[in-house]
Amino acid sequence: MGEQPSIVSDGQAVADLVSDSSMGAVDADANAGEDAPTASDDNQPVWRTVGRSAILRALVLPVSAILGIIITRVIIGNYGPGAFAQYGLLVGIGAMLPFTDLGISAAVVNALAAAPSDTKQEHVYRTLVAAIRVLVASAVVLLALTVALSVTGAWPTLLGAGLDPKHGSLAAGLCLGLIAVAVPVGIGQRALVGLGKNHVSIILQGLQSPMVLAALLLAIWVGIDAGPYVAAVAYAATFVLAIVSTVIVARMLPGNFGRATRDAPRIRSVHGEKVFDQAWPMLVQLVAMPIALQTDRLIISHVNTVSDLASYNLASQMFTPVAQVASAAAYALWPMFVRARTSDGPPPVSPQKTAWQFCGAATAMCLLICAVSGWLANLASGGKISLSLLLIAVFSVLMILQAAKNPLGMYMTDAPGLRFQAYMVMLMLPVNLVISWVLAKPWGPAGPVMGSIVGVLLFQVLANAIYVRRDLRRRFA
Template identity: 40%
Template sequence: MGVSGLFGLVNTRLIIGHFGTDAYAQYGLLATFPNLMPFTDLGIGAVILNAVAGSADPARDSLVRRTITTAIRVLLCSALVIATAGVVVGLLGLWPSLLGARLMEGGGRTATLCLLVYAAALPLSVGQRVVIGLGRSATQVISQGVVSPAMTCMLLAAVVTRTGAGNAVSVYSYLANVLVSVICVVVAWRATSPLLREAVRDVPRVRSVRGVSIRGTAGPQLVQSLVIPLAFQTDRLLLSHLGAPDALAQYNLAATLFNLLTQTVMVTGVAMWPLFARARADRRTESPFRPAAAFAGAGLLAALLLAGATPWAARVLSDGEIALPVVLVGAYVLYVAVEAAKQPLGMYMTDPRGLQFQVGPVLVLVPVNLALSWLLITPMGAAGPIVGSLVSVVLCQILPYAWWVRRDLRRRRAGWSGSDGALDGPHVVGASRAAGDDVGEHDPKEPGAVPDPVGDQPVVSPSEESHHDHDERR
């Protein structure tokens, strides 16, 4: 993450110095556009991660294979919808109305092209989920380190050959991010062979190879993915419409600096997801409160150190054209600490019960954050949306999450200390069910039965019966 951050600072300097602040503002708007659409995987990422992390042998687990087959089918449909929507919006000329007046001339065509690249790479994101579920988050992080150097190479090539324009900068970022998915697919393919090969082979066999039921996990995750962008990823849109002319550029530069920390915190937090999933599969209780305190302290310390270097960094990166207000830097310092404290709590709440509970607080958070950001932009400028996010996260996520986790820890400890070791009724065979996921739930009356996602009728195959016997012996 440090190496990636250094290259990111170089990229910022190249964009501002050779393409101008207008190109940098548009790049910040379009490069983060996928953050407005985390719902594009329809919650399937959580299902893959829980299934892989909760399986003792994912490479030969038929339930994991069917889960990935289902995921690829869903992502292919989602990619088609995204590509179609991008082309339609571009043909109708609606991008300036959707993204604000900060788009450069030809920015609409650039936005459409960015969406097409994003849609083409969407099915490949299965590899990242599998890698994280295997407990190899470090591999995924290392693959992300390729993005910024690749972006630097493209920018340098455009500067040297004088063939690139300001609109091309955003497309470069999308092409660079495709490399992450490609690397993770290769790693996952080799680490779980023959899992991905068989899953891809089964994708077109819709009738002979049924999918799995994913509603319990994917449903809550999808709801959150639909509403969270309205709270956290609309800051640039609000500033584009309501802020002063220099507010969006200030926000982009501050985000470039402090996102080095927030991204590190989030990636480290996601690495805890398979740990908690594995603990549920092994019927162990792992409290997230001590990691949350450690995350908050480390995040605050790192943010304070970065804040001390911010005036120099802003002057160097923007060639003295952009100055960051003190209130913006201070708001980001506190936001990093709060976001760090939230991560372990959220990663603990990744079973269906926890994901379902998160929906309520998130639905409350959206109007609270939007209202605060809207009201604070005028008096606080670029810092307004950050302060709004800070307050809303504490009130609508950290406090209710902590309350739920405390109750769930007591419930699990009481349930697992019983004579039969059961938590929620009779013991259910299968690593995926033990992990708390709804993928691969077996009917106790029908060994090897997998719920039909359409009619909830069990579908049994000889290969799955033998796999079920293997699970019982394990």
């Protein structure tokens, strides 16, 4: 397991805001075939932030992967394969619940990014009040579900034979309970993006694997049988880091955050800001995107062989970090675009040109992976799994398209833009599913990847590019 469960999504990374001077207005004469103006000819502050985002994410990924391998060895060596099997099973609970914040992160990021001064602090306060209420409600529902599953003894039925008969149900309940209590304090990690301090969040995220490994080694040294509860330790680390990030945000917003926390229970007398116009489109994407991308494995499992599925999994492990690094870098653009939009100024960089630059960077990374793919496959599988040139090629194309869509999507983070993205994702789901199923038989594990390529290209890259172009023309005509 390369990474432990985390409240922070893979797409989150460093987001230092550029100075207000780089957001200054310029001549907004945009012709039909040209990009809209950008805030400054000197984009070095922007690219420093984006580059730092990518570098930090690129550093965290291999460190987490190496520590994940060590954790795997420690679990299997001290507690046996059964404990490791349950660990992987319970860690998967968090992966199945990416929507626990109900999409509220979009409203929090936009509110904080749009309020660099005291002029909009009331909006920030009311947004935080609404967000805290939504997150607490989500936590209560998850806790109720935890109690219901534990009291009725439904965990073995739900999770299957991989659950330890003696301690598995308690461990599963602890994991879901920790996920639940981490939801409200997870607001800090969302707020850090809008505050332009998400580098703190990604650094904290990088501490999770060391914390889990340290806890395991301590338990072994003391003689505690922690085997059935390793996944709970991972979720506990996530919870602690979420608390730390929330404390940091509270110190950065001493007035608004404390006031919002105190007033959130006063539902009748204190009204929160409207947030669901931004939350529901984000929620749709949080639910739909994993379905769209994870159905590939299900299709291969039904249509192709176990060997094909193994090849797909290995190729995915090799190339997915490209999309993760690109997403982390792109998140640095979100608050910049928000601040420019709310001040009626041009974006600090052209979303279209930035998409091409992300394409170039992703292409370089994919070429590097392609060059060493044979060695990596042999190292990871001991020579038991080989990757075809076609599978390597289509994964490269998919990662390049995933990288290209990110700057465009970060520009489209107001309510209309988020709605458009949600509609496109909903349209992409059936198209991706049908094409992937049809191509799986003749093209093997590369077929579903081709389906994902068509879906991402049509409904995210091209659709978002058209939307961004029209929006820039409308704003700066």
